[in-house]
Amino acid sequence: MIKLVDLTFYAHLNYNHPEDVLENHSAALAFASHIDNRLDFCFVKHAGFEQRAVMGGVPYQFFRAGNNFWSVSFKTLRFVRNLKPDIVLVQGFIFPLQVMLLRLFCGSSTKIIVQHHGDITYQGIKGWLQKIAYRHAAAYIFTAKENAAIWQQRGIIKANAQIFELLEASTGFERQDKQISKSLTGINGKTNFLWVGRLNANKDPLAVLDGFERYLKVNPLAKLYMIYQTEELLTEVNHKINSSIALSNNVVTVGKVAPADLPNWYSAADFYISGSHREGSSYALLEAMACGCIPVVTAIPSFEKITHHGEYGFLYPPGDPEALANVLSALDGMNISKLSATTLTYFKQNLSFKVIADDLVDICETLMNK
Structure with missing residues (x-):
């Protein structure tokens, strides 16, 4: 079974309990309950606390960290390395230094995918680091492939890079009378x-x-x-x-x-x-x-x-x-x-959570069979 780690470097420092994260970000997290043991899956996130939790049958690991561009949680990197994942799905393009270190910790046997969340390209040294960190990722995920164009124009993503389309969220809202x-x-x-x-x-x-x-x-x-x-x-x-x-x-x-x-x-x-x-x-x-x-x-x-x-x-x-x-x-x-x-x-x-889960499984299988 493919082992996938869904990793978010951004720290939600205003949250002090796992339930806070799930309550406020269910739109981006609820797909995981539909993976149905097709992947060996877990979330690794950063917040204002450190804790392991299982919510909705899905494992979460929370670490404390800051949101300074240069801040690095080596404890997180060691944890992910020890999991020996086949694939790490990094949420967002905003922390290139951390992604560079993730590559060093996990080695070339781990494939890194980067998912876009409306992030923008940086200028100066930060933009240079984006090019180094993300140019050699195994694949990239955008809601629409056309959103990758600016990243390719800036040389952060190669012109022939493998780009997948996947919704970053859905909703549990239902129609009322x-x-x-x-x-x-x-x-x-x-x-x-x-x-x-x-x-x-x-x-x-x-x-x-x-x-x-x-x-x-x-x-x-x-x-x-x-x-x-x-x-x-x-x-x-x-x-x-x-x-x-x-x-x-x-x-x-x-x-x-x-x-x-x-x-x-x-x-x-x-x-x-x-x-x-x-x-x-x-x-x-x-x-x-x-x-x-x-x-x-x-x-x-x-x-x-x-x-x-x-x-x-x-x-x-x-x-x-x-x-x-x-x-x-x-x-x-x-x-x-x-x-x-x-x-x-x-x-x-x-556009449902199940469709997101199905598409993510397909992406992982495509990468591992490449």
Whole structure:
């Protein structure tokens, strides 16, 4: 049986118990329970405590460590070496020094795979270390292969490198009764759109509001509900809304919502809307689709992958309010119930935790048989 270690160098220092990690990161961890003894598997993670634990039948080893670029947990490296893994799956491209040392500790018999999580390429000495650390990995994992292009252009990943596509997360959210969800959330438009995300430049809420304002000329009874976790552009967003009678009447800034309540919001809404310019993946998009909320998202690689190139959703160019307005206008008259059911079915068949586990097993078997 192939022995795989899933290794994260980033330390969640605000967590003091294993259950904290599982509770806050189940979207990225719950796939492991679906591996079903097809791999000899364990997680190795860093947090504010040191402990071994088994959760959901999956073994975890936690070590204390820092998040300084130069910090190294030799205790972690010795632990991984002693496991004698066939493959180490390193989460993220942000700690190249640690990956270089991992290679020295484990030797050439261990294959190292690196999984992208929206990481960016570094400049200067950090960028140089990225080239040394990651250029000779056995393989790389991206949500969409197109996201690897910048890493290849910078010489961090070879042009002929083996690149696999794999979701970095899924969700356990389930569709709720639409009418009950509408009652609980207060969603009451003729056509209802939901924004879930940070209010930052990359998410581009202003472009979304601009496009939605144009769409309201076609469908003045539509409503947009905005749930957000951070408020970087809240002043600008409020100014945009308050400067427009149409937006003032048809946009509701909800603010923060408890994760447990989100399924009701996704289930009550008809469409999930996003304006992102760049994403490694998208937890909110996956949550929406799991509840049958139809995506209207930007045509970036990860969203194209998740929506199967717009077959299960609608795509528009990022930063283009006019294109967004045109896409929204084209939605009028469509069978929302049918589209919602199709979206949900596609999620269950292609984007679930089990699918992630199956795909990861296939990747490991492909590498070991190479």
